Amino acid sequence: MAFNDEVAIVTGGATGIGAAVVRTLAERGVRCVINYASSADAAESLAAELGNGSIAVRADIAEDAQCTALVDAAQQAFGRLDYLVNNAGRTKFADHEDMAALDADDFLDIYRLNVVAPFQMIRAATPLLREGPASAVVNIASIAGVHGVGSSVAYAASKGALITLTKSLARVLAPAIRLNAIAPGYVGTGWFERRGDADAFDRLNRYIANHVPMGFAAMAQDIAGPVVNLLDPASRAITGETLLVDAGQHLDIGLSRRPGK
Numbered sequence: 001m002a003f004n005d006e007v008a009i010v011t012g013g014a015t016g017i018g019a020a021v022v023r024t025l026a027e028r029g030v031r032c033v034i035n036y037a038s039s040a041d042a043a044e045s046l047a048a049e050l051g052n053g054s055i056a057v058r059a060d061i062a063e064d065a066q067c068t069a070l071v072d073a074a075q076q077a078f079g080r081l082d083y084l085v086n087n088a089g090r091t092k093f094a095d096h097e098d099m100a101a102l103d104a105d106d107f108l109d110i111y112r113l114n115v116v117a118p119f120q121m122i123r124a125a126t127p128l129l130r131e132g133p134a135s136a137v138v139n140i141a142s143i144a145g146v147h148g149v150g151s152s153v154a155y156a157a158s159k160g161a162l163i164t165l166t167k168s169l170a171r172v173l174a175p176a177i178r179l180n181a182i183a184p185g186y187v188g189t190g191w192f193e194r195r196g197d198a199d200a201f202d203r204l205n206r207y208i209a210n211h212v213p214m215g216f217a218a219m220a221q222d223i224a225g226p227v228v229n230l231l232d233p234a235s236r237a238i239t240g241e242t243l244l245v246d247a248g249q250h251l252d253i254g255l256s257r258r259p260g261k
Contacts (some may be wrong), residue, residue: 003232006132007078008072012088012123014043016189019139020220021085023076024228026050032058033074053078061088061117067124074128083231084137086118086162088138091155099153101256107154114158115165122169123181130176134233137182138225139166141181141200143246159183163242170240178239185246188217213248221246249258 008025013034019042027156032054036043043056059066074081090113094101118139122218129135144150147160155194162180170179186208208217226245229235230260246249 002027002070002253003028004192005032006030006082007074007080007081008032008079008085009035009074009121009125009233010085011035011070011117013085014039014046014056014194017184017187017223018087019046021035021087021227022050022054022223024221024224025083026054028051028228030083031078032244033070033077035041035059035061035070037061037088040133058062060138061121062112064120064124064168067117067120070121071124071179080132082132082135084121084125084129084225085140085231086121086137087140088117089140089158091151094152094154096153102152102154103107106152107157110152110158111127112162115161116156117252118162119165119169122173126173126177134236135176135241136178136180136233136235137169137231139163139179139181140227141183141242143244143250146183146244147250162188165240166171167240169201173187178230178236182223182227182230183244183246184218184223185212185244186217187223188219208247208249211249211252212246212253216247218245218247226249 008030010018010022010032013022014036022034034043034047034056037060047054047056055077059070061067092106122217139162141162142159144156145163148156150156165178166181188205223245
C-alpha cells in the first residue's frame with residue numbers, strides 16, 4: 001500500500017463500515033477525521049484506540065454549513081486532506097410492494113443524507129483535495145442502487161442516485177481527484193442487528209451465507225479493504241467506477257428477488 005501520513009475524512013466513521021474503514025486506514029498510516037452525528041462515545045473511543053492523532057468531529061452532514069465545518073476541522077488539525085469516504089447513510093425499512101409505506105418526507109429524509117450530503121461533502125472538500133498529489137473519494141453506495149433491491153424503494157433510489165453522482169463528479173474533478181463508489185450487498189452490521197435479537201441476527205447471517213455464492217455473510221471489514229484499495233494511489237487509473245462487494249449476492253437471482261430482505 002502506497003500511503004504516507006495522509007489524512008482522510010470518514011463520515012459516519014464511528015461504527016459499522018465507517019469504523020472498519022477508519023481502522024484499516026490507520027493501520028496503513030493514515031490519520032482520520034472520524035465524523036459522527038450521535039455516536040460520540042464510539043467516535044471518541046475509536047480515536048483514542050488508534051492513538052495516531054486521529055480526531056472525532058461531530059457534524060450533521062445533511063447540513064451544508066456543517067460539511068464545511070467538518071472540512072475546516074481537518075485543515076485546522078492536520079493542514080491537509082487527501083481522502084474522503086462518504087459512508088454516512090440512512091434508510092427506512094419498508095416492503096417494496098407496500099407503496100403506502102413511504103411518503104414524500106421519507107424520500108426527502110433519505111435523499112438528504114444519502115445523496116445531498118455526499119455532494120455537499122465533496123464540494124466542501126474539493127479545494128483541499130485539489131492540493132494533494134493523489135486525492136481520492138469513495139462513496140458507499142449499495143447493491144440496492146444497482147439492482148433496485150434492499151430495505152426500501154427510497155433507499156434503493158437514493159443509492160442509484162449516488163452512483164450517478166459518482167460518475168458525474170468523477171468526470172468533473174479529474175484529473176486532480178478520483179471518485180469511485182463501493183456497492184456492498186448485505187453486510188452484518190448494527191443496522192440489521194438492532195432490528196431484532198441476537199438469535200434473529202444470527203439466523204439472518206446464516207440465511208445470507210446459504211444464498212450467496214461465496215458462502216458467507218459479509219462483515220464491515222470485508223467492505224473496508226476494497227474501500228482502502230480504491231483510495232490507494234496504486235489505483236490511480238480507476239475513476240468513475242462502482243465496485244460490487246457482496247460475496248456474489250448479485251449472482252443469486254432468488255435472493256435478489258426478495259426486495260424487503
